[in-house]
Amino acid sequence: MYICICKGVTERAIREQVCAGATCVDEVSRNTGCSTQCGKCLLRAQRVVEDARLASSSAPSGAAMGATASA
Ligand code: FES
Numbered sequence: 042m043y044i045c046i047c048k049g050v051t052e053r054a055i056r057e058q059v060c061a062g063a064t065c066v067d068e069v070s071r072n073t074g075c076s077t078q079c080g081k082c083l084l085r086a087q088r089v090v091e092d093a094r095l096a097s098s099s100a101p102s103g104a105a106m107g108a109t110a111s112a
Contacts, residue, residue, distance in 0.1 A: 044085050047078035052089050059093035066090045 042052045050073045058069045066087045070076045076083040 044089055045073075045075040045078075045082040047082070048074035050075040050082075050086075055086060055089045056093040059090055059097060063090070064094070 044050055044052050044055060054073055055069055055075065058072055063069045063072065066076065066083065069086060069090055075086050
């Protein structure tokens, strides 16, 4: 799912950034361009970063990515 339409940044891309070590939305923005144009996606991006950080801190390594089932 796209989080940032302006820059074409997906939720998955943000989660990958967190798995790679990003700790805040500013870092994700620097690396992906997310939230650097109109800024309307900033809140959503922050939520994804927070959720990914929680998931990566409480799940075994590798389980944070794609852990949600899609039906
Ligand atoms: S939707 Fe992300 S900067 Fe516009």
